[in-house]
Amino acid sequence: MQAIEILERLVGFPSVVGTPNGEIVAWIRHYLQSHGAVVTELPGPEGDRSNLFATIGPKETPGYILSGHMDVVPAAESGWTSDPFRLRAEADRLYGRGATDMKGFLAAVLAAVPALAAMPLRQPVHLAFSYDEEAGCRGVPHMIARLPELCVTPLGAIIGEPSGMRAIRAHKGKAAARLTVKGRSGHSSRPDQGLNAIHAITDVLARARTEAERLACGPFEHVFEPPYSSLQVGTLKGGQAVNIIPDTCEAEFEARAISGVDPVTLFAPLRVAAEALSPLGFQVEWRELSAYPALSLAADAPLAALLGELTGIEPLAAVSYGTEAGLFQRAGIDAIICGPGDIGRAHKPDEFILAGELLACQAMVEALGRRCA
Structure with a gap:
């Protein structure tokens, strides 16, 4: 199958983040097995979605991982001019949810599988x-936790997030958390009989703003834009009506950290401010939603040199968005980003990838195979 045909099949699976993914997993597994790959489906703890790991070539020898994600963001935003889960071709553009982020990479890799399988x-x-x-x-x-039983420690992992086929050596780490404050409701004419959760949470919001301003003063890592760690309040929800004392308020926070900084630690001052609300009678719940570390691959790393050779382009020092690469690196596997498409097209209506970008990525994968042969 050609890369465009495979992309058409992949886009047709509405594998939205947080939903079951059995259909796309089954199709990819069958495709890979039909070409002789050794495939392992790895169900997650959720019970309705799985990771997929496959090997082409000798399992007992160190090799390379091509890593990508099968999920996509929802496509409920207005502005789509066609069904987001049906690939639409217009000249060299291929439109569909996930075409760039990042089913295009998956399609290019899968299109290269027959060639890889034929190589010694x-x-x-x-x-x-x-x-x-x-x-x-x-x-x-x-x-990643299962890799020791699936393969010998790899020489490197290539994460195919959209990068214009230019390898990227670094990105920031990221963490997200949710704070829920519960007080006591009542009529707004008797504020003395209630506990206003919105008023209470403003202390934490103010601390978040103070911390964001402090982080902007350094430390700095100038390969990033901006060159410092950051913190923000992303969402705020609370209250029912103007004449009701709000008994619940919820805020979500995001932190992005430069290399060497655990993004979760940036929340510490906010947690202190939140915990100070408990003695005042409020119930406080802090929940970490997600976290991944920064990526920082040395300029002289063999994996960076390899990707420079495979793409013919000098690797870029860093980008602002995050990927799974830092998790591979934390597990002791060198990692780098390199994939087709432009991140600026992702998460938008009429997301698209160019057919030429798919072919360039497939050529890179096949060139990697020739190196491994």
């Missing part, structure tokens, strides 16, 4: 396809 590989090529990456890389940690 001395080093294996592994495919690691994950779920729920769009919810903060929730699926891939379960697969």
Whole structure:
């Protein structure tokens, strides 16, 4: 099957983050097995979605991982000019949810599988396809934990997030958390008889703003834009009506951290401010939603040199968005980002990838196979 035909099949599966993914997993598994790959389906703890790991070539030798996620963000936003889950071709553009982020990469890799299977590989090529990456890389940690039983420690992992086929060596780490504050409801004419949860949570919001301003003063890592760690309030929900004392308020926070900083630690001052509400009679719940570490691959790393050779382009130092790459690196596997498409097209109506970008990625994968042979 050609890459465009495969992409058409993949886009047709509405594998939205946080939902069951059995159909797309089954199709990819069958396709890979039909070409002789050794495939392992790895169900996640949710019970209705799975990671997929496949090996082409000798399992007992260190090789390379090609990593991508099967989930996509929802397509409920207005502005789509066609069905987001039906691939539409217009000249060189291929429209559909996930075409760029990142079913285009999966399609290019799968299109290269017949060629890889025909090569006398001395080093294996592994495919690691994950779920729920769009919810903060929730699926891939379960697969990484199983890698010791699936393969010899790989020489490197190539994460195919859209990068214009230019390898990227670094990105920030990210964490997300939700704070829920519960007080006591009542009529607004008697504020003395209630506990206003919105008033209470403003102390934490103010601390978040103060911390964000402090982080902007450094430390700095100038390969990033902006060159410092960041913190923000992303959502705020509370209250029923203007004349009712709000008994519940909920806020979600996001932190992004430069290399060497655990993004979860950036929430510490906010948690202190939240815990100070308990003695005042409020119930406080802090829940970490997701977290992944920064990626930082040295400029002289063999994996960076390899991708420079395979793409013919000098690797880029860093980008602002995050990926699963940092999780592979934390597990002791060198990782780098390189995939087709432009991240600027992702998460938008009429998301698209160019047919030429698919072919360039397929050529890179087949070139990797020739190196492994």
